[in-house]
Amino acid sequence: MENTPLTQDVELTVACYNDEGPPPPYHRKNSQPNPASPETLAIDMSGNTLVPPGESLTSPESPRRRHKSDGAIPAATLNSQPSGNNHLSPNQRKNSMFGSRSTISGIKFDDPYIDLARNAECVEDSFCCMFSCLLFVNPEDGKCSDRTSWKTTDSDDDESGLTLMYSKHEVSLDEIIDEILHKLLDSSGSKHSFDQARSALFTHDCVHQLSRTLQCTSISEGGGFDYDQNWICALASIPSIQTRHVGIARLHHPANLGTASQEVYFVIVVLTPTKEKGTKNELETGRTFATIMSDPELRMKLLEVNTEPEFKEILEAHTNALAEKQKNWASEKAMFSAEHQEQSSFRCSLFRGIREDLRRRIPVYVSDFKDGVVGNKSIQKTISTTFFLYFACLMPSIAFGVLNANNTKGQLNVEKVLYSQTFGGLVFAFFGGTPHIVLLTTAPLALYTKIIYSICQDFDIDFPAMYACVGLWNSFFLFLYSAFDLSVLMKWSTRSSEEIFALFISIAFCVDAFKDAVSNFAAHYNIPACSMTTTANSAVNYSITSNLTNSVASVVNSTAPPSGCERDVSLLYLLLLLGTLWLGVTLYNFTMTPYLNAGKRELLADYSLPVAVVIMSFFGSYIFRDVQLDSSFTPRELSLEVFKVVPFHNLSVGAVFGAMGLGFCLSLLFFMDQNISAALVNAQQNKLKKGTAYHWDLLVCGVINAVLSLLAFPWVHAALPHSPLHVRALADVEERVDQGHIYQIIVRVRETRLTAIFSHILIGLSLLILNYLAYIPTPVLYGLFLYVGVTALYGNQLFERIMLLITEQSAYPPNHYIRRVPQRTIHLFTVLQMVQLLVLCAFGFTPYPYLKMFFPVLIFTLIPLRHKVIPRLIRQKFLKAIDGH
Numbered sequence: 001m002e003n004t005p006l007t008q009d010v011e012l013t014v015a016c017y018n019d020e021g022p023p024p025p026y027h028r029k030n031s032q033p034n035p036a037s038p039e040t041l042a043i044d045m046s047g048n049t050l051v052p053p054g055e056s057l058t059s060p061e062s063p064r065r066r067h068k069s070d071g072a073i074p075a076a077t078l079n080s081q082p083s084g085n086n087h088l089s090p091n092q093r094k095n096s097m098f099g100s101r102s103t104i105s106g107i108k109f110d111d112p113y114i115d116l117a118r119n120a121e122c123v124e125d126s127f128c129c130m131f132s133c134l135l136f137v138n139p140e141d142g143k144c145s146d147r148t149s150w151k152t153t154d155s156d157d158d159e160s161g162l163t164l165m166y167s168k169h170e171v172s173l174d175e176i177i178d179e180i181l182h183k184l185l186d187s188s189g190s191k192h193s194f195d196q197a198r199s200a201l202f203t204h205d206c207v208h209q210l211s212r213t214l215q216c217t218s219i220s221e222g223g224g225f226d227y228d229q230n231w232i233c234a235l236a237s238i239p240s241i242q243t244r245h246v247g248i249a250r251l252h253h254p255a256n257l258g259t260a261s262q263e264v265y266f267v268i269v270v271l272t273p274t275k276e277k278g279t280k281n282e283l284e285t286g287r288t289f290a291t292i293m294s295d296p297e298l299r300m301k302l303l304e305v306n307t308e309p310e311f312k313e314i315l316e317a318h319t320n321a322l323a324e325k326q327k328n329w330a331s332e333k334a335m336f337s338a339e340h341q342e343q344s345s346f347r348c349s350l351f352r353g354i355r356e357d358l359r360r361r362i363p364v365y366v367s368d369f370k371d372g373v374v375g376n377k378s379i380q381k382t383i384s385t386t387f388f389l390y391f392a393c394l395m396p397s398i399a400f401g402v403l404n405a406n407n408t409k410g411q412l413n414v415e416k417v418l419y420s421q422t423f424g425g426l427v428f429a430f431f432g433g434t435p436h437i438v439l440l441t442t443a444p445l446a447l448y449t450k451i452i453y454s455i456c457q458d459f460d461i462d463f464p465a466m467y468a469c470v471g472l473w474n475s476f477f478l479f480l481y482s483a484f485d486l487s488v489l490m491k492w493s494t495r496s497s498e499e500i501f502a503l504f505i506s507i508a509f510c511v512d513a514f515k516d517a518v519s520n521f522a523a524h525y526n527i528p529a530c531s532m533t534t535t536a537n538s539a540v541n542y543s544i545t546s547n548l549t550n551s552v553a554s555v556v557n558s559t560a561p562p563s564g565c566e567r568d569v570s571l572l573y574l575l576l577l578l579g580t581l582w583l584g585v586t587l588y589n590f591t592m593t594p595y596l597n598a599g600k601r602e603l604l605a606d607y608s609l610p611v612a613v614v615i616m617s618f619f620g621s622y623i624f625r626d627v628q629l630d631s632s633f634t635p636r637e638l639s640l641e642v643f644k645v646v647p648f649h650n651l652s653v654g655a656v657f658g659a660m661g662l663g664f665c666l667s668l669l670f671f672m673d674q675n676i677s678a679a680l681v682n683a684q685q686n687k688l689k690k691g692t693a694y695h696w697d698l699l700v701c702g703v704i705n706a707v708l709s710l711l712a713f714p715w716v717h718a719a720l721p722h723s724p725l726h727v728r729a730l731a732d733v734e735e736r737v738d739q740g741h742i743y744q745i746i747v748r749v750r751e752t753r754l755t756a757i758f759s760h761i762l763i764g765l766s767l768l769i770l771n772y773l774a775y776i777p778t779p780v781l782y783g784l785f786l787y788v789g790v791t792a793l794y795g796n797q798l799f800e801r802i803m804l805l806i807t808e809q810s811a812y813p814p815n816h817y818i819r820r821v822p823q824r825t826i827h828l829f830t831v832l833q834m835v836q837l838l839v840l841c842a843f844g845f846t847p848y849p850y851l852k853m854f855f856p857v858l859i860f861t862l863i864p865l866r867h868k869v870i871p872r873l874i875r876q877k878f879l880k881a882i883d884g885h
Contacts, residue, residue, distance in 0.1 A: 130203065137214065137283070139291045164308050165249040173257055174208060177201060177234070180247040180269045193240040197271055200236035210234045214286045215260065216294040226745065229736045231266035231293045232257060235282040239274040244285055246270050250302065250311070263735055265303060266293065292319060296747040300732055304376040353485035353695035360691035361433045364751075368435055368690075372752030377732070382754055384606035385729040389759035391609050392722055393440055394766060395784040397421045398773065399512070400441045402633050404714060407450040411463055414633050416642060417441055417714050418767055424704045424716040425760035432700050433693020435753040436681045436727045437674075439704070440719035443508040444669055447844070447852050449714070452662065462650040464712040469648065469656055471709025473663025474670060478702030481671055487694035489863075490675045496870075496883045497862040498676050499798040500833055504840045505720045506796075509789035511845060513782035517577055520630075520779075525570040572627045573779045576620045580783025581790065584612035588791055591735075591744075606729065609787060613780060620777035632778045635770035646712045662853070669856035670705075670717050674698055677718035686727050690751050721792030730755065798837075801830040820881045829874055829882050836862060 163183050170176050177198065185193045203211045214233040217226065247269045254263045268289050272282040293299060298318050305311045372382045401414030424439045452470060456463040481487065587608030591601045604611075620629060651659075675694060682692050697718075705715045730752070733744040766773060793799045804812060805827060812818050817826065843855050871879060 130209070137287055137290075139287070139294065163245070163247045164311055165247065169252045171251070171253060171255045173210070173255070176249060176251070176255065176267050177210075177269065180249050180267065184245040184247045184269070184271060185241070193238065196238040196240055197236055200238055201234050201269070209258065212236065212282075214290045216290055226736065227260040228294060228296070228299075229261055229263045230254065230299060230734060231268065232261050232264055233268040233270060233286045233290050233293070235270050235286045237272050237274050237276070237282045241271060241273050244270070244272045244276065244280065246285065246289065248289075266299065268293070292322060296734060296745070300734070300747045301376075349485070351483055353487065354482060354699060357433050357691075357693035357696035361693050361696070364690045368751060368753045370752075371750045372754035375750070378750055378752075380603075381606070381730055381750060382752065382758075384603070385726065385755040386758040386762070387607065387610045388729050389438065389722075389726060389755055390762045391613050391784070392725070392788065393421060393425070393438065393759065394418075394763055394773075395613065395776075395781050396440060396442075396788075397763070398632060398776075399781045399785065400443070400446050400714075403446050403512075404441075404449055405633075407446070408453050408463065411453075411712075412449065412714055413636065415636055415638065415767065415770070416712075418763060419642070420708050420713040420716055422760050422764035422767075423713075424708065425756060425763065427704050428697075428700055429753050429756035429760060433696040434678055434681055435751065435756055436688075436723060436730070436749075437677055437697060437718045438722040438726050438756065439701070439716040440722055441714045441716055442673070442719055443505070443512060444673070444844070444855065445715055445717070447855070448666060448669070451852055455658075455662075459655075461655050462647070464646040465648055465650045466655060466659060468646040468709045468712050469651055469659035470662045470666060471705055471715060473660045474666045474715075475702040475706035475709065477664055477667035478670055478698055478705075481667070482695045482699040482702065485695055486671075487675055487698060490679060490694065492863050492867060493676065493679060494863075494866050494883050495797065496833060496866050498679055499796050500837050500840065500862060501672070501676055501859060502680065502720050502724075502792065503796060503798055503837060504844065506789040506792045507837075507841060508844065509785040513577065513785040513789075516778065516782050517573060520573045521570045524566040524573075527565065529565040530567055566628070568627050569629060572620065572624055572629065573777075576616050576777055576779035577783045577786070579619070580612050580616045580780050581786040583615060584608050584783075584787040585790055587611060588787075591733075609784070612787065613776075613784060616780045616783065617776050620780060621775050629777050629779075631774050632776055632781055633774055635774050638767060638770075642713075643711060645710050665853055665856050668860055670701065671698070672856065672859045673720070674701055674718045677720055677723045680720070680724045681727055685746060686731070686749055687746055688727075688749055688751060721788060724795075725788070725791065726755070798830070798833055801826060802834065805830065817882045821878045825874055825878050826882065829870070829879075832870060832873070836865065 163180075165180060165183055170179060181194055181197050181201075185197065201210060201212075203209045210232070212235040214235065216228040216231075249267045249269075251265050251267070254265050255267075256262045257264050268286070270282050270286045270289065272280065272285060276282075278284070292315070295318065298314070301314050302311060305314060371378065373379055397417045398414055401412070401417035404412035404417065405414065420441065421439075428437065428439050429435060449467070452467055453463055455461070456466050585608075587604050590604045590608070591598075593601065595601070596604075674697065678692065678694055678697060682688055701717055705717070708715055727749055728746075730750045731746045732748050734747050735744050800813075809823070840855070840858055843851055843858055846852060866883075
């Protein structure tokens with residue numbers, strides 16, 4: 001586990017004075033204040049008490065109920081001491097803030113026992129100042145094993161040790177703290193200890209806020225930091241106890257305890273004796289528990305348990321593992337430094353990268369299957385992700401199959417795309433190194449296929465043979481890239497290049513969807529027959545105004561639209577297209593709503609895509625069955641004739657060498673797309689643990705496409721945004737709130753192969769029901785394109801910064817780069833990225849097929865542009881903050 005910095009928040013109440021002296025303690029509205037004098041308030045620096053002159057701590061006339069704490073001054077002493085700051089005796093000074101080591105600044109003023117009426121007046125009429133100080137506290141290191149072992153050995157002790165409070169329903173801070181203190185201190189039978197602890201934990205009676213807390217901050221993307229908001233540790237040291245007490249309360253519902261603590265599930269209270277030795281005082285004990293709770297995976301496990309014994313067992317096991325790991329930290333660090341130094345020296349050796357990939361992945365191969373069924377919610381996540389992948393891969397396969405059929409006059413059709421998807425997906429799911437990568441026929445591949453077909457038409461070349469030859473050359477270059485470890489070049493690929501390409505893919509999905517919508521409107525809405533209907537309706541209106549007696553006959557004869565005008569088809573198309581997008585995105589974001597409970601919200605979000613497709617298909621095919629929508633495709637009868645090797649003898653030598661050039665450009669597209677997808681899957685924020693396999697994945701992809709090329713089947717490679725979305729679907733997340741902005745942090749991801757295997761088996765079985773799949777309306781298919789394109793924008797920092805260009809500055813989210821980089825520099829970097837994106841779109845969507853051949857080269861040039869051109873315009877420290885992983 002990383003050494004996560006801890007932050008201690010110390011809030012202390014101090015008295016505020018004006019130029020004339022301190023204000024009276026009980027100043028009410030419309031009343032004259034007492035004359036200012038130095039004797040207006042007598043301040044007990046160690047007892048945290050404000051006493052008006054003439055009153056005693058035990059005076060029956062006083063409406064204020066008080067207690068005596070360590071170093072507190074009795075009323076008689078207060079009344080007999082001279083005014084000013086000299087009322088403390090040497091012993092009292094020793095026990096006050098000047099001799100106390102349990103506070104940071106030593107200044108604590110509170111008044112915890114004011115009755116309700118007086119408390120209301122205090123809140124309304126008086127004022128105080130809150131002094132807040134954030135201090136850096138190192139997490140535990142290997143020297144903390146004595147405090148760690150204390151928690152495990154004394155956890156069952158009745159007088160000292162760990163006390164658990166399971167699934168509490170309180171949400172108020174006062175109620176939570178009171179419950180914990182009663183559980184910790186009621187066994188001692190002393191209400192005095194309870195009063196002291198409560199007084200030490202809170203700042204002031206008017207402002208009930210924890211005075212000393214520990215929280216964990218973790219490094220976020222790009223060098224910023226995030227608070228761990230679902231736990232907080234409160235510290236206090238009191239004189240009336242003899243042993244340490246630690247209480248942990250797990251709340252049934254998250255509580256909002258203020259800034260940076262708006263989703264608190266765990267409240268930890270640490271109480272220690274005032275005279276406890278320095279290595280076991282409240283700060284050191286709290287630091288131990290804070291280090292333990294800084295692990296998000298442990299917190300997720302503790303939230304999932306159902307009994308207190310299970311809670312304690314998980315906590316104890318993690319504590320023992322942490323202590324053992326800390327003992328071996330020095331040797332592990334030395335070993336890591338040696339390995340890092342060895343790897344940093346770049347040596348190009350044959351198959352070295354592949355060997356290292358296999359060394360990382362083979363030992364965890366069996367666990368890739370277990371992780372899909374072992375663990376809380378694992379089966380639920382596996383099932384929901386299987387259906388998500390099934391629809392997310394099936395629909396684009398059908399749509400791109402239709403597109404390829406139109407571009408190649410039916411030589412590549414929907415059936416062949418589904419065969420490719422099934423074969424490629426299953427092979428990669430079983431033998432690939434990174435099981436989260438999803439292989440798919442993509443829009444760039446469809447564009448490149450159209451280029452090859454155009455060349456074949458222009459030069460009278462057999463298309464299947466040429467297509468297969470280009471694919472084999474592509475696989476040959478991929479073998480070379482993987483054998484010579486060229487994937488290490490991707491270490492120069494930054495977040496900027498990856499997000500530009502990812503945003504281009506999202507735009508490509510949306511462009512395909514709207515292009516088909518425009519075609520539908522051109523075929524059914526904006527046609528001459530509909531213009532004739534408009535003219536006829538105008539004539540009807542004129543006849544009504546001119547001759548009312550003949551209007552009924554005119555209306556009957558002229559309002560019937562001429563045959564061929566089908567505007568209802570286009571309107572239904574638009575309804576289904578946008579309805580699929582709206583329903584899918586609404587369910588996908590349902591976890592951010594307050595409706596239902598957390599489990600049901602997560603379930604709806606997991607099945608957002610299947611539910612949207614099924615519901616909108618039902619509307620289009622049954623509810624509006626009177627509207628004749630075009631079929632998405634015309635299924636063919638399955639035949640084994642498609643499984644035959646293409647005739648390579650039809651190609652000339654010149655065509656073979658021409659195919660080599662096309663294959664090289666295509667290999668660059670495969671290389672960049674495969675590695676960028678793998679980089680986004682293995683991003684640091686996804687917290688994958690089993691290691692990367694860039695070189696092996698590229699080799700497996702080359703083998704798959706070599707087999708597909710021999711049969712003239714469509715190629716497949718790692719798909720964006722499906723691969724990152726696959727990771728997200730298998731992840732457990734933790735919600736955090738920062739200045740009103742809700743965002744999610746991935747806690748853990750199930751690294752399993754089962755989801756890809758099951759989903760592609762379902763895709764293969766779908767070949768048997770193609771006649772029924774044809775009933776899926778075309779707008780629903782392209783609505784899925786919009787859904788995939790829109791949901792891929794979540795977490796895309798480039799899109800977030802584009803939106804900042806039209807966002808009011810006061811509404812900017814509290815991202816790390818906004819805190820560290822000047823606004824003008826942020827916008828300059830965004831504009832530079834947008835220029836690169838526009839160039840990609842210009843070449844990717846150009847109507848000239850031959851210009852599209854250079855599209856893979858343009859993607860590769862994004863890397864040198866980022867490292868050679870942009871640093872001349874933006875300083876390196878700002879680039880590190882904006883463009884860091």
